[in-house]
Amino acid sequence: MVKFLIRRLGLMVVILFLVSIIVFSLVHLTPGDPARMILGQEATEEALHALREKMGLNDPLYVQYLSWVSNVLQGDFGNSLKDNTPVLSVLLQKLPVTLQLTVMSFLIALLIAIPAGIISATRKGTFWDYFGTTFALSGVSIPPFFLGILLIFIFAITLGWLPPSGYVEPWVDFKKSMTLMILPALAVGVRLSAEITRMLRSSMLEVLQADYIRTAYAKGVLERGVVIGHALKNALIPVVTVSGLQLATFLGGAVITETIFAVPGLGRLVIDAILTRDFPVVQGAVLFMAIAVVVVNFLIDILYSILDPRIKLTGGQ
């Protein structure tokens, strides 16, 4: 276990190092002058020079990289070009909003996906299976922004049940916060549930053919007991890993959804920063998201090796 942990930790460090290189290159290795890219084509020569000096752009690349990384490691992600606030504090301020969206959409996703996946797998080939698989494929195929607009059109404009966009912190007005967040959470959650349904169905189908399931039936365990007590538990294991991998896709979906519903979270921050060319914020937010994905996947791997000791033997690959 210790050996596995160390190996996995080393792997994570290597990946994080490469992640930092990619984020750094995003601004520094692309053709053109970063200072001009930040200030725009109309910038004066003095302004460009001042910014280059300030950002240390006249230093060799590796010096720039090292100073950037050492700053990041000390929690200094630089300052926003817009209002000079530290990037980290902006990120931390937006994080709870995206976390609320994440929790609500994962809840919605699981509420839909677990019954849908179970029914599709246990009633394979029936109407319900076709219904479930068609729903899942449609959910995967619908662009997140179209789903968002469709939800606004149906629930806010046509039926008038829910507000179309906006955000209130849950501790300010809990009920209002929830009603504002339902549509965005649905927009992300439905897509997520489609992915999870597909995975759960195929993983369930595989598990249901296992010997221990036949044994359980032979022992006279009721179908519900077999499915929920025996099969679901094991079928969920691969689903959990893939859900971890889905975090990256999820964050991408949140970017679009937060933009449509005017939710002031991390995703909205990234878009605004990209459109206003606020590159320190872009760099910080992208790095932050990638680190979150790497760390979550690391934790899932560890959790996994505890749940299923067989994984350790193969080195967690």
Added chain:
Amino acid sequence: MAVAAQTEPIKPQQQPPVESPKKRMVKEMFSRFFQNKLAVIGGAFTLMLIFMAIFAPLISPYDPTEQNYAKFLQSPGEENVLGTDELGRDILSRIIYGARVSMQAGIISVGIALLVGIPVGLFSGYYRGVLDEYFVMRFTDALLAFPPLVLALSLAAVLGAGLQNAMIAIGIIFTPNFIRLMRAEVLSQREREYVTAAKAAGISDVKIMFRHIFPNCLPPILVQATLSIAAAIIAEASLSYLGLGTQPPTPSWGAMLSMGQGYLGDAPWISLFPGLFIFLTVLSINLFGDGLRDALDPKLK
């Protein structure tokens, strides 16, 4: 025995024609594919969209960029089947032309990912070693840690808004998937007898990789490529929706959707029809891809 053989020689022309195993496999594959009705419908719809994109100038009723203030925001009717937008442009014509952007974006960006992913995956899986383990694989790990859309957006922002850069950005974010898939396939092939035989016969490594191993890895790559085209179409539409993809006045489905969002209460058709087309396109390509996978490898079903 010898006498019997002499008196009754076997006449080859009387034998029933023997199908080569390759031909039979292809035949079985086709029959499996055509049994899957949804996949056939998906394939047919995709084909129709490709024709629509190619022959857009011939079939679109109006010029997609022609503005006509006399009939802006018209609801779907006889003159404009799918209505008009806020500048009086015909929605149907814009959707037909928009298919060009979407199809092009899907095919070219996946093409870029294949062009880089296949050779890198082949070399990495064939030679293995330190470079594979610590560089190529970890690099794909690192790239996959980024939310794909966010990475594509940042790349598009750095490279500059526009369809061409959007396709490059999307191509880059899909590349690690193909590297990993290709490498995994090579790993499962490289210990097979035919590779050992080819090596023993003194065939060069490059030739073994591209002439012998690569064709055997094709089925999963084809499936992945098809499904990636669907994902790339969503990605391009997302970039255009956010203003970093196709630039106006070129009609693109994503940009149409974002333009129409402000008129959702009065003229929902402006954004709902293009959205519906993106959805149907992606759905049919996904259906086709799923059918292809089941036909190529029935075990995976």
